[in-house]
Amino acid sequence: MAKPFVIAGIAAPLPVNNLDTDQIMPKQFLLGIDKAGLARGLMYDLRFDANGYARDQFVLNRPEYRGAKILLGGSNLGCGSSREHAVWGLQQAGFEAVIAPSYGEIFYFNSVNNRLLLVTLPPGQIEALVAEIGDGSDKRLSIDVENEVVLTPSGRCLPFSLPARQKQMLVEGLDMIGMTLxxxxxxxxxxxxxxxxxxxxxxxxxxxxxxx
Structure with a gap:
């Protein structure tokens, strides 16, 4: 039986379709030779204007979503180039899971290999989640990986399915090398x-x- 594994925390709604990896991690933050410092670049051109000032209305700059662990996204999230930095940046910024209707294929497998949980829910359920999180005072979601359900502030229980291999990597703390061994x-x-x-x-x- 799978070990208990729950991700719980503030969910930041960003229901933008076709949010590509260039937007998630802009090219100017790909110059280093290691993974360090990528949290600063996460969605930089969306978070800041041309003069470097924070866009107050952008979701990740709003105080009620500070410290978010879960990102609520739109369809085809992570399309575009294959940069793994997009996944590393999300993780370094504190995100442990993403919930969206669909994902870019390479982004999906980069996330699996780095143990970033990707939950797939129907568009209608995502829209309802975004509305519930945005309108309510409780911004927290809970993702029960063992039982494969998302628990909402209002008490709704949204089932999802997770490939057995990804589930094993998450609950046992394994990366690709660990799985191979x-x-x-x-x-x-x-x-x-x-x-x-x-x-x-x-x-x-x-x-x-x-x-x-």
């Missing part, structure tokens, strides 16, 4: 069979041994 015995067995039946492939052995 779960199959270490099978990998070792395959390697042993391979070298036994095809010793000529081993360049680390003397030529005479490779020919036997």
């Amino acid at each position: 779960r199959q270490k015995e099978a990998i070792d067995a395959f390697e042993a069979r391979h070298w036994t039946t095809q010793p000529w492939c081993r360049i680390d052995l003397p030529a005479q041994q490779r020919r036997t």
Whole structure:
């Protein structure tokens, strides 16, 4: 049975369709050689004007959404270029989950590989969530990964489905390498069979041994 895994916190509504990775993480923040400092670049051109002043009405600049852990997005979120920085920036800014009707394919798998939870709900349910969060004083949502449901401030329970592999990575704290190492015995067995039946492939052995 899966371990309990719940993400709960303030949800920031940004129901913009086709929000691409260039908008999530603009190009000027891709110059570093590591992942550091990407929270500053998250949706920079949406958060700030041309003079660097914060746009007060943008959702991530509003005080009631400060510290948000969940992003409510529009359809085809994360389309565009394949920059993984968009996922890293969301995580560094404190986001642990995104809820949207659909996602760009590469963004989806970048998120899975980095353990950023992506929940898919029908557009009508997203619209209702955005309205409930925007109009109510309680801005918090709870995502129960084990039972695959989103719990709203009004008590509604919205089911979603999660691929078994992604669910395992989340609840067990595994990245791609960790998931691969779960199959270490099978990998070792395959390697042993391979070298036994095809010793000529081993360049680390003397030529005479490779020919036997």
